[in-house]
Amino acid sequence: MMRSRDRHNLLRSLVAGVFLAAAGNAVASEDLEPYKMIRSLQYLQDAIVAGDHSANEMQRFLLKTLDQRLRTASPDVFKDPRNVDAVFVFAMSGGNPQTLDFLAARDVDGEFDGRLARVLRRYFQGQGLTAVAAFEGLVKEYGTSPVGPYLALVAGNITANADPAKAIGYFDQVRLLAPGTNLEEAALRRSLAVILPTEPGRGFDLAAKYVRRFLYSPYASQFIDMFVQLATDDDGKGDRSRWTDVVSMMDDPRAHEFYLRVSRRALLAGNKDLARFAALNAERLSPSPGSENNAIGQLYGDLASISSSNVVEAAKSLSQIPDGALSERDRNLRAAAQKVVEQILMAPETSSVSAEPVVMPAGEAGQAATASATIPSAPAPTTSVAKPAAKTENPEMEASLQTYVEQNRMKLKQIDDLLSDEAYE
Incomplete structure (x- = not known):
C-alpha cells in the first residue's frame, strides 16, 4: 500500500x-x-x-x-x-x-529597489560580510513581504560565523515566516550547524523538528552528519534518551544507518560503551541478518569489546563475519584487530637465554583498537589471560622485554591508523 x-x-x-x-x-x-x-x-x-x-x-x-x-x-x-x-x-x-x-x-x-539589488550582488560575489549592516536594515524593511524570509535566510548565512546569536535570530525569523517550506528546511539545518559547538541542548530540539519534517530531503545527509556529532559528543554529559528519542522517529533504514555512524565515530573517539550500544542497535535494526550493514555493525561491536572480559567471544565473532560482507578497509581493520586478539591470548614463552614475551594487557590493546588518543608508555597491570613477567634484575632480559613491548605497540599503532582511515567525511 x-x-x-x-x-x-x-x-x-x-x-x-x-x-x-x-x-x-x-x-x-x-x-x-x-x-x-x-x-x-x-x-x-x-x-x-x-x-x-x-x-x-x-x-x-x-x-x-x-x-x-x-x-x-x-x-x-x-x-x-x-x-x-x-x-x-x-x-x-x-x-x-x-x-x-x-x-x-x-x-x-x-x-x-536599487539598494537590495546592490547588496545581493555583493552577496553573490562572496562579499556579503561587507554588507551586513545593509542586510539588517533591509530584513526589517521587507519584513513579512514575499522577499522577507529569503532575505532573512541570506542574512543568517553571512552572519553565522561572525555573530552566531544574530544568525540564529534570522533563522528563527525564517522558520516563523515560512513554515514547512524549503526555507524552513535550510534554516533548521543551518541553525544546528551554528549552535552545535555551544548549545547542544537546543540542538536536540532542532534535530527533532528536522526529523519530523525533512528527513527525506536531499540535504538530510548534512543534517545527519551534524546529528551524529551531536550525539557522540554529548554522550556521558546527559541522558542518552535526549537523542535516542529523536532517532526513534526515523524509519528503520535511516535509524540503522545513523547508529552505524555513531558506532564508528564513538570507536574513533575511544568511547567503547557508546560504540557497543550503537552497534547493538544497528544490528537490531538491520534489514536482514546476513546483510553487509549488519556485518559492519557486528564488526564495530566486536572492536569495542576487544578490551573487555569478552575478548574470546569477540574474537570468535570477528572470525564469523563473512569477507564478502565487508569493504576492503573493513577487512583490513578486522585483520588488524585479530592480530591484537592473538597477542592478548598468546601464552608466554619461557627461555633462560632469550627474553620472556610479555602479553599486551587487554586494556591497552583495547585503547588502541578504539582509537584512543595515546598508548601508555608502559603496560598497566590488568586481568588478562597471561600476566606480564615480574621485574627481573637481569639487564639483558629487561632490554629484550622492552623491545618486545615496543614491537607490539607498533602493531597497535597500525590499528590506530586503520581506524583513522575509517573516519567519515
Missing part, C-alpha cells in the same frame, strides 16, 4: 507536471506572469525537501524557463510589484543572479 507521504509527493509531481506543460506553452506566447511561475518554483522546491526527489528535473527546467521569461519580459511587466518581487526571489532561489543585474540595469522607471 502506498504510504501517505508517497501519495502526497506523487500528487505534487502530477500537479507540477501539468503546470509546467502549461508554462511551456505560455512562455512561447509571453503571457504568463513571472510571479505565477515563481509560485510553481516554490511549490516544487517544497516538494523536493519533503522527499519528492523526482521534482529535481522539473525544478531545473522551470529555473531555465523563468530565466528566459524574465530576460525577454517587457518593462511593463515589472509595473506589477509582484513581478519585481519574483525577480528577487528567483535570484535567491537558485536562479541566475546575473538576470537580476540585467533587469536592474535596464530599469528606467525605478521599479526595482
Whole structure:
C-alpha cells in the first residue's frame, strides 16, 4: 500500500507536471506572469525537501524557463510589484543572479529597489560580510513581504560565523515566516550547524523538528552528519534518551544507518560503551541478518569489546563475519584487530637465554583498537589471560622485554591508523 507521504509527493509531481506543460506553452506566447511561475518554483522546491526527489528535473527546467521569461519580459511587466518581487526571489532561489543585474540595469522607471539589488550582488560575489549592516536594515524593511524570509535566510548565512546569536535570530525569523517550506528546511539545518559547538541542548530540539519534517530531503545527509556529532559528543554529559528519542522517529533504514555512524565515530573517539550500544542497535535494526550493514555493525561491536572480559567471544565473532560482507578497509581493520586478539591470548614463552614475551594487557590493546588518543608508555597491570613477567634484575632480559613491548605497540599503532582511515567525511 502506498504510504501517505508517497501519495502526497506523487500528487505534487502530477500537479507540477501539468503546470509546467502549461508554462511551456505560455512562455512561447509571453503571457504568463513571472510571479505565477515563481509560485510553481516554490511549490516544487517544497516538494523536493519533503522527499519528492523526482521534482529535481522539473525544478531545473522551470529555473531555465523563468530565466528566459524574465530576460525577454517587457518593462511593463515589472509595473506589477509582484513581478519585481519574483525577480528577487528567483535570484535567491537558485536562479541566475546575473538576470537580476540585467533587469536592474535596464530599469528606467525605478521599479526595482536599487539598494537590495546592490547588496545581493555583493552577496553573490562572496562579499556579503561587507554588507551586513545593509542586510539588517533591509530584513526589517521587507519584513513579512514575499522577499522577507529569503532575505532573512541570506542574512543568517553571512552572519553565522561572525555573530552566531544574530544568525540564529534570522533563522528563527525564517522558520516563523515560512513554515514547512524549503526555507524552513535550510534554516533548521543551518541553525544546528551554528549552535552545535555551544548549545547542544537546543540542538536536540532542532534535530527533532528536522526529523519530523525533512528527513527525506536531499540535504538530510548534512543534517545527519551534524546529528551524529551531536550525539557522540554529548554522550556521558546527559541522558542518552535526549537523542535516542529523536532517532526513534526515523524509519528503520535511516535509524540503522545513523547508529552505524555513531558506532564508528564513538570507536574513533575511544568511547567503547557508546560504540557497543550503537552497534547493538544497528544490528537490531538491520534489514536482514546476513546483510553487509549488519556485518559492519557486528564488526564495530566486536572492536569495542576487544578490551573487555569478552575478548574470546569477540574474537570468535570477528572470525564469523563473512569477507564478502565487508569493504576492503573493513577487512583490513578486522585483520588488524585479530592480530591484537592473538597477542592478548598468546601464552608466554619461557627461555633462560632469550627474553620472556610479555602479553599486551587487554586494556591497552583495547585503547588502541578504539582509537584512543595515546598508548601508555608502559603496560598497566590488568586481568588478562597471561600476566606480564615480574621485574627481573637481569639487564639483558629487561632490554629484550622492552623491545618486545615496543614491537607490539607498533602493531597497535597500525590499528590506530586503520581506524583513522575509517573516519567519515
